[in-house]
Amino acid sequence: MPIRLAVVVAVALLVPGCLRHALPARRTVEATSPPRAGAASALPRTIRVATFNVHGKPARELASVLHYDPVLARADVIFLQEVKRIERPGTPPCSSACGIGKLLGYHAVYAPAQAMKEGSQGIAILSRAPILSTEVIELPYFDVVFNTAQRIALAATIDVAGTPVTFYSVHLENRITVGDRRRHILPVLEHAQRVDTPVIIAGDVNTTPFTWLWHVIPVPTGTQDDRLEELVREHGFATPVIHSGPTHEALHMRLDAIYTRGLATKRFAVSQAYNVSDHWALWADLAL
Numbered sequence: 001m002p003i004r005l006a007v008v009v010a011v012a013l014l015v016p017g018c019l020r021h022a023l024p025a026r027r028t029v030e031a032t033s034p035p036r037a038g039a040a041s042a043l044p045r046t047i048r049v050a051t052f053n054v055h056g057k058p059a060r061e062l063a064s065v066l067h068y069d070p071v072l073a074r075a076d077v078i079f080l081q082e083v084k085r086i087e088r089p090g091t092p093p094c095s096s097a098c099g100i101g102k103l104l105g106y107h108a109v110y111a112p113a114q115a116m117k118e119g120s121q122g123i124a125i126l127s128r129a130p131i132l133s134t135e136v137i138e139l140p141y142f143d144v145v146f147n148t149a150q151r152i153a154l155a156a157t158i159d160v161a162g163t164p165v166t167f168y169s170v171h172l173e174n175r176i177t178v179g180d181r182r183r184h185i186l187p188v189l190e191h192a193q194r195v196d197t198p199v200i201i202a203g204d205v206n207t208t209p210f211t212w213l214w215h216v217i218p219v220p221t222g223t224q225d226d227r228l229e230e231l232v233r234e235h236g237f238a239t240p241v242i243h244s245g246p247t248h249e250a251l252h253m254r255l256d257a258i259y260t261r262g263l264a265t266k267r268f269a270v271s272q273a274y275n276v277s278d279h280w281a282l283w284a285d286l287a288l
Contacts, residue, residue, distance in 0.1 A: 021114035021121075021149040029134050029154075030085070030112075032098040034105040042159035043076050043129045046266065046287040051079040051202035051256050053171070053279035056121065058084075059099025061276060067104060071271045072281055077158065078126040079169040079202040083110055087119040097124030109156055111136045113171070114149040123169045123203070125156045132164065133157045137187050144175045144215040153188045157197070163288055165263075166195050170203035175212040178223055181205075182231045189235040198262030198288060201237065204279065205257045225254060232259050240265035240284065247280050256282045263288060 050072055054062055066072050085095035094102075101108030107127045111134075112120035125131065137153040153170040168191075172184050185205070192199045207225035210218035229239045237259040246252035247270055256279060258268070268284035 030110040032101040032108040040129045045161040047076040048074050048285050049077045050075045050281050050283035052281040053081040053204040055277035056082050056084045059096040063100045063103040065273050065276045076128045080124040081171040081204045083124045084121050085119045107131050109134050111154040113152045123154050123171050125169050127158050131156045142173050165198045168201040172205045174206045175215045177211045178227045201259040237261050241268045247282050258284050
């Protein structure tokens with residue numbers, strides 16, 4: 001990619017926000033159960049998972065997409081990133097993940113990562129079966145000059161056909177070097193090494209085709225995804241969806257990933273999800 005175009009990309013990424021986001025005032029995990037009775041107590045042996053950076057869109061808009069998209073409507077577990085929660089005095093807080101859970105009958109957990117205007121933004125997991133436990137994992141902090149924020153991962157345990165499975169929703173920093181990206185995901189990989197269950201790690205890992213000088217200047221490298229996946233495999237995970245194709249509309253970048261341990265991948269693909277977000281949804285059918 002010509003340097004001039006790379007600089008244009010950098011400017012486009014920096015314009016939306018020039019702040020260091022504070023930690024949210026309310027940092028506890030928000031948990032929502034579906035309003036209707038009769039929900040499954042466990043997921044089936046073969047499950048469909050999807051990961052989707054929802055770009056801060058509201059619950060009703062996202063619920064409509066997840067309901068009408070023929071692929072995503074069959075998802076058993078959905079990992080969400082850039083989830084917003086509006087917090088106003090006198091109104092019980094409910095993130096967009098909470099809202100989707102109430103509208104579509106999912107169990108939902110949401111973990112706030114950074115303060116935003118009128119609330120917070122973070123990551124979430126939706127599940128057709130109850131979420132048995134959750135844990136927030138803080139990731140290494142990088143001051144990326146513009147739009148700096150604390151990043152986290154959210155771990156959840158869900159019963160899959162009588163077997164507990166650990167699910168991690170992750171959202172890695174954007175403008176960091178190849179080496180920093182590997183360090184960024186290490187707490188998740190190390191946490192998973194201490195867990196004796198099958199594991200699925202999914203989310204927006206921001207593997208742009210650049211490395212970033214001083215967190216501002218993009219240098220085309222084409223190695224962000226390769227080096228990250230190399231580290232993931234070294235920690236005993238499969239990287240089954242590396243041929244998914246692009247998951248982002250800009251430059252057709254592959255920014256999202258699904259990593260597995262103890263599960264077989266039957267098929268996978270990308271859904272544009274009616275272009276409700278700048279990301280597209282990445283999904284896979286996995287079996288114990």
